[in-house]
Amino acid sequence: VAQGNISVLLLGETGVGKEIFAEAIHQASPRSGGQLLRLNCAAFTETLLESELFGHEKGAFTGAVKTKIGLLESAQGGTVLLDEIGEMPLSTQAKLLRVLEQKEVLRVGDVRPRPIDVRFIAATHRDLEARVQQGTFRQDLYFRLNGITLVIPPLRERLNELDALARFFIGKAAK
Secondary structure: OOOOOOOEEEEOOOOOOHHHHHHHHHHOOOOOOOOEEEEEOOOOOHHHHHHHHHEEOOOOOOOOOOOEEOHHHHOOOOEEEEEOHHHOOHHHHHHHHHHHHHOEEOOEOOOOOEEOOOEEEEEEOOOHHHHHHHOOOOHHHHHHHOOEEEEOOOHHHOHHHHHHHHHHHHHHHHO
């Protein structure tokens, strides 16, 4: 999975290590020299999310006193982790879909799209298929993000990893 450029969807309960998996995929990929941009989609308000992801032009709205490059544009050549993608508002999902399809961003207040070259990894503990059925997640975005799905089982189902994890955390605490 790491060597390709296909979008990856990481599924699993909260705390299973989805972000660690994303980091491992990024580090083993040809994009490892670029940034791994971690975005928590649940942490942004809808209006802030759009400006942060896509950027904005000076004067696009009250308080936009200068042009701001968006986070997606800043990750050029790297990987973008969309953590908690299931929490993203529908209106922003539509704009993200365009980015995935066109490989370009349109800053708020701009008329000229800008090309971007990033790989997307999305992560969630939500059942996105159920959200699609409920109408709270776009089916077309789900298909774009779901190039390949990796389901990460909870630690209670990976007991053979406990010794290594304990050694890791003990080593970290000793430093």
